[in-house]
Amino acid sequence: MKLYRSGLNFQHDSHSRESGNLQKKQKNSNRIGIKGTLVICISFFLPACFVKKQSFYTNHDLKETFRYPILSEPPTLDWSKSTDTTSSLLIQNIMEGLTEYDFSKKHVQLKPALAARWTSTEDKKTWSFFLREDVLWTDGKKLSPNDFISAWERLLNPKTGSEYAYFLFPIKKAQEYNQGLIKDFKEVGVRIGDQGELIVELKKGLFYFPYLLTHPSTFPIRKDIINQKKSLWTSPQNIVTLGPYKLSRWDHDKALILTKNETYYGQKPSIKKVILYIIPDETTIMNLYSGGLLDIARPLLSRDLPFLKKRKDHYKNSSLSLYYYGFNVSADSLKNPKMRQAIAHAISREEIVQLLNRGDKVLKSWIPEGLFAYNPNLGLGFKPKKAKELIKQMGYSDTSKLPKIQIFYNSSTDHKMIAENIQSQLKKNIGLNVELNSQEWKTYLHRLKTKEVELFRLGWLADYPDPDNFMNLMASFSDNNHTGWKNKRFDKLILQAMTTEDGPQRKKLYDQAQKILLEEETAVFPIFTTVSHLLISPRIKNYPLNVMSYILFKNIEIVED
């Protein structure tokens, strides 16, 4: 009765004499067996065994190796399909596009990369890109404009199922091709000119079009390699690239190794080898950095910052990003713009930023600092008195009668801290009762999609350094507008600004639009621009810090002391 393993019946055999005899025999043979095997093993295998394994990760010359942590395995290095930041980081270092960011000026500019120069017609509708002649792929083949055409065809092809296909939607007929409405790619507005230049025809004038071409999804591909190796083409043995580094090893979930590309057309990088360790936990990254096993610690947890900020190896990097709370305007409790304004007036951004203690920049307007048309005077500030007044105007003489409001956020330490703080501020300043709802990430996204939220948090990181990328978000036609807020005047202003060149007129359009969004209708409540923090080992020089979080290893240098 000792065991109740199902499906088995144990029967106790009463005739144990028989098995006793058997045991005796077994015992004798047992001794020979073990001795014999020991002898065989020792004589055969031991000499062959003393060969130490080569570690790709510990056997390296530190003077030529840069060790960098990434939080997750890159989902794919196929740049027509990748969408996440980890993959982009890698792709940007092994590949290049037609254009490249130039961070030396106040606002982000472009500099030529694979395209030596480009021109456009007056209406910014047709663009021509002249390629460099000296670019070689790692297999020795020359870069041809056809590599771009096949890349864009692949990106837009519905069968590829690419998530970033919409980056090329400004091109004539590209969207129709992606939707499967037209089958022939020749109808799409991309062709090769007489001098071998790449000519792109757009649907309508878009003066920031070259900025889109810094994005990995628009990089050229080698169709022949992809056709030959199918989905295995991104493995280190097969992949063909043209950037400053090449992929030389990829141990899934563990680490990737990049080595210097000797055939790179530009200035060759100074570091020979980059090891990217895949470490999913921020604390572990910090532990490894403390142990001298990493050159960079990033991202840092905000709770550690008060301690880390005092250190010499601490650096800050502000990015073109936005952390905001959105109002679901279709929710009963938030239908009234006055209610939304009252909430906006009742929350002190400074308190949140102070609490987080990461040095984030308070943001009242929708367009973050560092972009054209940034205007710090727009947006609703912290005015608790005004907030109370608005509440009174709505007819709530007694704050206890205010409806309860729910805040939704996805489970994460920092989001939790912010939500908790907003909860206590709203209670303190206007007596509003707030309930917190943390949700697992995908559930949260699903709720946003189905609008089962009231007050929700979200963030946005610039895809390209143009205010359009931010203003576009809240247009009625935007898929990322989860507030349910729609305004025709706003849409019109946005569309008009899209084709207007940078200048006072464009700024005016954006100012007007932001006024509607933030002050008149208050559909969103921007809180801050994220400043990320990192630790950089003193032996590393020239680590790139920029607003697009565009990390190119090629300029980094190592100084040994």
Next chain:
Amino acid sequence: MFKRTGFLTTAFIEKTFGGLSLVSFFLLTVLSFFYYKIPFVLWLVFFASLLICFFIYIARKRLFLYVIGRVFEAFITLFIVASITFVLLRMLPGGPFDQEKTLPPEIQANISAKYHLDKPLYWQYTHYLKGLFRGYLGESYKYTDRNITDILKDSLPVSVQLGVYALVLAFLLGIPLGVFSAQKQDSWKDRAAMIFSISGVSLPSFVMAPIFILIFSFYLGWLQPALWEGPLFYILPAVVLGLRPASVIARLTRSSVLDVISSDFVRTARAKGLDEKKVFYKHILKNAFLPVLTFSAPLIAGILTGSFIIEEIFAIPGLGQHFVNSVTNRDYPLILGALLVYSSLLILSNMIVDLLYAYFDPRIKVS
């Protein structure tokens, strides 16, 4: 010299190959632990001897039908596990391609079509089962260029490696400790051993790991705090993973040794005047091992497939992380694949343990 009876009996061959597989197993463990290259022959010897030993054992005990029955049952269980989790997964809100930046509907449609997510659920289910029948586990939604088999092939060996270290530690520490404290029953040594083991049971891994990192890598600087590249990296996670089962095994062994010592057949054996050592190893230990064996089946499956917390804390590229991450990513094929690996391992180790009962206690008949 070799005139003993039964030199070429099945039992002898079985013992030889059993011993061979055991020795090669330890050699494998030690070599991999010290980061030496493992000759292919050793793998071959290990698996071949293990298989031969297994087949002879089954043949000797006439268990072929039983094994076939169990394997058949296993397939049914796997099928049901796959079905239940398939349904549960699809009930979760949110899909694999939902992300912070919402995609235009036409692109969502393209992606859904590519991964057949636009088809009705029963179609997807039968499609998945058809694939499973051919041994094809599908493609990952998150790691778009890798299919599930590749992901499992990359991550399972790492988890198994860590798991084997932990298991070796658990058995090599747990059993002697249990036996030791049973022998010294009620002395202070027994108390000390039991305090140690009950502490091991009560100290969860996510408390143990940070404290060990703090002591051994921050303050003492002996071991590495994370990564997976050699003996210095292996020790901490293996110890953290192995200490709890070691403690459980120690407790189990102690109590079952005490149980067996007071049982009739041991008394009889002693009364017959058998050598005390012989009594101990032949009768007591062998019988006392049974409860440990029962405990081992789920333990082995659980430890070999990796522990999420330990893999996360020590940044180990094993299978355990996929159990949690693929649920949060809604990577349906990956979670199903990982679950099937776990279930098959569990079923397999259950079966082997059941078969081994008959070895450790000849009175038990497996049927």
Next chain:
Amino acid sequence: MKRKTIYQKIFEKKVCFYCGLFILLTCLVALFAPIISPYPFYEQFPEKALTSSSSDHWLGTDHLGRDLLSRVIYGSRMSMAVGIFTAIISAFLGLIYGLISGWLGGLTDRVLMRFIDIMFSIPTLVLLILVKVLFDSFIVISHPELKALAGTLVALSLVSWASLARVVRGQVLQAKENLFVEASQSLGASSFRIIFVHILPNIVSPIIILLAFQIPSNILFESMLSFLGLGLQAPFSSWGVLIDEGWRSLSTYPRLIIAPGMMLFLTMLAFNLFGDGLRDIFDPKLQNQIS
């Protein structure tokens, strides 16, 4: 000789007695947390964030300037609640399941036990996460404390009843073979009567012992979920939440992990030792079925 009552027996076993006392004390602390704790668990003193222990804050403060002692005290409330309530729910489920399976026997028994086998062949953590996510997304509760707990409670109960059911079934099978059951059956007693009068009393003690072991394992799983960030909703704290926060600042403020880690460890220890003691007293033979 006078027969000793259970309480006397427990008192005689010193370790068991002290562990029981410790558990009782923890329960009382958990119950009266609002009275005992020096500050509310959510009150923030940003200016005092991350200070070490002082006369105001015995265990210091965390990154938001919340009193760590208060958070540990309130943490015991959540952890103990999860541990105990889950154990009760799963005991109830397991009891019914095991009774049905063991009493009816035959095909029903085999099917029910096979179902448990299947449940066991899905890793507990995965099942927990699945149930938790499902529950949290479909069921909305407005009571804040309950809302924080409910998902974890349900997920844990649904996962942990199976092992109880197995033991109950075993005990029922054992009890069924007893002569007095056969006797009362032949006297025409109804199944219900036999179960309630003859079988249930016989399996009460193993169930109590099992519960003593279930509670710490539930506390452990709750802590694990919280450590993974899937546990309680903010701003409630449990030991798992606090340990997670301590781990996050391991290289900068390692002291944060000590207090909650210690509490979790001591509680687990107390429950395990208490369970051991109970088993020795009630039913020494049960050893091998549990664990």
